């Protein structure tokens with residue numbers, strides 16, 4: 351059984367890359383985990399790996415896994431509510447005597463397919479738009495339903511440095527989805543300012559993962575998954591309103607990306 355002070359984080363897209371590494375690093379910081387993605391076998395392996403790495407093992411750490419396709423809206427609500435019920439029914443309560451639920455939800459699932467508009471790549475662009483934006487909207491709806499009922503919670507939305515500026519060619523749709531994700535988070539933060547429900551938006555730069563393994567050698571500013579996710583977890587733990595990660599070089603570069611005149615910006619991209 352988990353202790354009343356243990357906090358629970360739900361992570362979507364936890365089967366690889368940033369999501370899987372966030373699970374490892376948050377478990378090492380003492381969190382219980384609710385992990386979901388389409389590849390359930392990967393989640394089960396990750397669960398076993400994290401429990402094996404914890405010297406106290408499954409007696410203190412609780413990790414639940416569920417299959418989820420974020421493009422299936424009914425399944426998103428069902429899985430989020432199922433996790434909430436599972437972690438509420440373990441007989442523990444928070445400091446105010448309320449049943450525990452989910453303390454933090456990280457909307458991380460995403461993909462990077464794309465093609466220049468009008469070149470026959472509509473299917474890839476649509477898949478990216480549906481997964482990264484409509485899927486994120488569905489997850490935010492399901493998360494906020496839980497947090498509004500609990501009266502507390504921390505919503506974390508994983509955007510991207512590509513949200514800073516409209517980007518060309520195969521990045522056009524992806525960048526637009528990530529700007530949309532950031533605006534969902536900002537709108538919620540505006541609404542909830544001063545209230546106990548917190549909202550963070552994270553803008554990762556290049557961090558090694560399955561999504562970018564084919565471009566790794568072309569991205570000199572790429573950092574390892576461990577290093578990049580350490581910066582993400584630090585920002586999340588501080589409940590930052592927004593964070594470019596790792597902060598160097600991405601925080602100063604965000605200013606350049608937003609404000610550089612287009613001819614200069616085109617040379618950089």
Ligand SMILES: NC(=O)c1ccc[n+]([C@@H]2O[C@H](COP(=O)([O-])OP(=O)(O)OC[C@H]3O[C@@H](n4cnc5c(N)ncnc54)[C@H](OP(=O)(O)O)[C@@H]3O)[C@@H](O)[C@H]2O)c1
Nearest residue numbers: 363365366367368388389419420459460510557559560561
């Ligand atoms: N790595 C970077 O440099 C970078 C930079 C900026 C932003 N990001 C963002 O970080 C997030 C994680 O990406 P990553 O780099 O870790 O890539 P990744 O290794 O490819 O991981 C993507 C994750 O999303 C899940 N996913 C994809 N489609 C899904 C769907 N329809 N339903 C449920 N889960 C789905 C995948 O799980 P299944 O396939 O098992 O479903 C996987 O766990 C994404 O939102 C990405 O846009 C990454």
